[in-house]
Amino acid sequence: MISIYFSNIDDAFKAVSYDLCLNRLPLNMSEGIRRFYQETDRKLGLLGKMLLTFQLHNYKLLEILSLSNIQYNEYGKPSFFHSFDFNISHSGRIAVCAVCIEGSIGIDIEEVKEVNLEEYNQQFSSNEWKIITKDKDPTSKFFEFWTRKEALVKATGLGISIFHEIEVIHDIVIYNNQTYKIETIFINDKYKASIASSGNEKKIKIEEIFFDNISNIVENK
Numbered sequence: 001m002i003s004i005y006f007s008n009i010d011d012a013f014k015a016v017s018y019d020l021c022l023n024r025l026p027l028n029m030s031e032g033i034r035r036f037y038q039e040t041d042r043k044l045g046l047l048g049k050m051l052l053t054f055q056l057h058n059y060k061l062l063e064i065l066s067l068s069n070i071q072y073n074e075y076g077k078p079s080f081f082h083s084f085d086f087n088i089s090h091s092g093r094i095a096v097c098a099v100c101i102e103g104s105i106g107i108d109i110e111e112v113k114e115v116n117l118e119e120y121n122q123q124f125s126s127n128e129w130k131i132i133t134k135d136k137d138p139t140s141k142f143f144e145f146w147t148r149k150e151a152l153v154k155a156t157g158l159g160i161s162i163f164h165e166i167e168v169i170h171d172i173v174i175y176n177n178q179t180y181k182i183e184t185i186f187i188n189d190k191y192k193a194s195i196a197s198s199g200n201e202k203k204i205k206i207e208e209i210f211f212d213n214i215s216n217i218v219e220n221k
Contacts, residue, residue: 012050091110144192148184152180
């Protein structure tokens with residue numbers, strides 16, 4: 001099963017202390033979050049880590065895995081180098097965290113807003129671009145395809161340089177001899193979100209998390 005948790009920073013930090021949660025992260029992680037210039041970005045970065053910790057808690061993995069165990073491959077994909085894989089994304093006011101115990105996972109969420117579509121046409125295949133521009137809501141379709149591409153890029157772990165190479169019109173994509181399943185999921189009317197995975201999980205659980213018990217969601221030092 002693929003488990004997806006999401007939360008809104010406005011709701012999350014009404015229930016728990018931002019500073020307390022931040023101080024319970026590994027030092028290098030908390031320092032990285034503090035470097036974000038915008039407060040919203042700092043809160044989203046922290047919220048993503050909190051959601052991951054809650055996933056580990058619910059999978060009963062906190063005794064063997066912690067945020068301090070996260071490593072990064074040469075393209076920057078974070079991983080525990082364990083069968084448990086995860087991916088985090090955030091946009092607007094929402095953070096999401098997807099996990100699976102088979103294969104690799106990628107997730108992307110984007111707040112839908114007006115953009116100059118022509119600035120991005122080189123990032124899509126001619127087939128994708130035709131579908132986007134002929135849709136009754138080109139902006140919405142653009143963000144749908146964008147999140148599908150981002151999710152697939154993140155699932156491959158090969159970095160953003162392959163973004164323009166991949167086509168995400170279909171739900172099954174083979175890239176670099178690996179089969180990935182892509183699915184656009186619903187989080188919120190104002191957002192588009194998609195996941196990509198290489199495992200065989202067919203069930204997806206999507207759950208909004210409300211933080212009313214800090215002991216279950218943040219990692220003790």
